[in-house]
Amino acid sequence: SVQRIEKRLGQRLFERTRQGYLASDAMLAIPTHAERIESELEAARAAAFSPAQAISGRVRLTTVDAVLRGLVLPLVPSLAQRHPQLQLELRATNELMSLTKRDADIALRAIIPTSKPPDHLIGRNLGEIRFVICAPKSWSAAKRRSAIDSHDWIAPDEALPEHPSVRWRRKNFPKVLPRYLVDGVVSVADAVTAGVGVGILPLFMLDTEPRLTAISQPLDNCNSQLWLLAHPESRHLRRIAAVYQHFADGIALP
Template sequence: MNARTQYQIGAAELDVVLAMVRSGTLAAAGERLGVDASTVFRALQRIERGLGLALFERSRSGYLANELAQALAEQAEQVEAALEAARSAAQQRPDRVAGTVRITTTDTILHGLVAPALKPLRAAHPLLDYELHAGNELASLTRRDADIAVRATRRPPQHLVGRHVGPIRVALYAAKKSAIKRVDDLDPATPWIAPDDALPDHPSVVWRKRRFPKVQPAYRVSSIMTVMELVALGLGVGVLPLFLAAQRSDLRQLGEVLDECQTELWLLTHPESRHLRRVATVYGHLAETLSLD
């Protein structure tokens, strides 16, 4: 009991716990910390022995953090943010913004909105670097896997700081050279392109299954960008965001905007990250320049 009460967890131990909570495996935690998996394993053993309590539930799939580990990770994130802010303040000149900003979004929003918006920012702040994560899964801002998220959602997480960019409107499209000119031209033989497997709850998937319940997509793809490219090639019809399709001259809109498929675009960050100069600079720029019109 005396050993447990005398044990004092330090910054190095918090780093180990945070890496394990974020990654869930010894190997991935080691990559984050720059050490091998056996070193992480021994460090974790020392921490749990010193605390006299387990922090993770071991399984074949990895290490599942318990409530204590999650609580320690939250404290570690605060330490991490404070150190990052201190280093930034110490290293940067007052007139320069520098560092790496991690942005998570989907490939559709990245190519259609975020990347074009970042181009002028690069000229204004050449010392800024960007890590751009494009995927359907939302990288965790709470775990600091990303600094900024640009996401389509009707209900953004309450623990994040958010700015509503605007509504994402969609419509059904075909290739410009296609014989299909309007929705009435569709028949049971018309091939469809859809992201069923990757995005089973996507509004366009839900709408198609309700409006055309007998349709079986000829092509199931992993992203809306791929839907657009296949539609443009004339391989079938598909539902696309107006902001993305409007940039293409090889697509034709079939019918009116699908109001029931509308979702909202949000620019999000974590309350502890928004005050960092590099994050605030990029967040403010995106808030001013992102437009769905």
């Protein structure tokens, strides 16, 4: 029981309150030590066995919806073919999941050029994400050539108020108010594809969205840097290292 374990350790693992049990500082430290032990065991196992031994286990990768659709998913089949026993958990969210708290093993994050990733993480800058104004390819050439501010706009203003596309439009087209507000960049792409209007999208999405077309050159001062990040204590686990390297090698930004 918990009480016997606490007695053997000589300290409390849980504080008993009216609301229930709360983990003590000692208890909160246990997962970190356990993961460090796992890392060391995995490193020893990797050294003892042939590199050809199958990689297995679960790897959790978090990113935003546009990066998942446009850059991650196209590389998943080749990853599965290379490591058939590997399980990949993909999470698309605009919230920053913590690698330190082990909410995820690997993160692909778009970071504005004036910022940098947290110092406690290790990572690789995969390049610049550029943005263009997009319209449905089904529109006539004349309609696509008409004044950009004459179209209905789709944007994630309320969901992502600091997104580079939102900030750029507000600065360069201050009188344009989006007619359609959506909850993310993929929703912008879906709405544009459906013929609803125009929107600003990452240039890389045009490679996987054949029904979209750019009606502008890459926009000046509208970009972000794509970083591939992992925690230093788990980065060398074989399963995490394999997934990390696969996306580091496979992602090429236009």
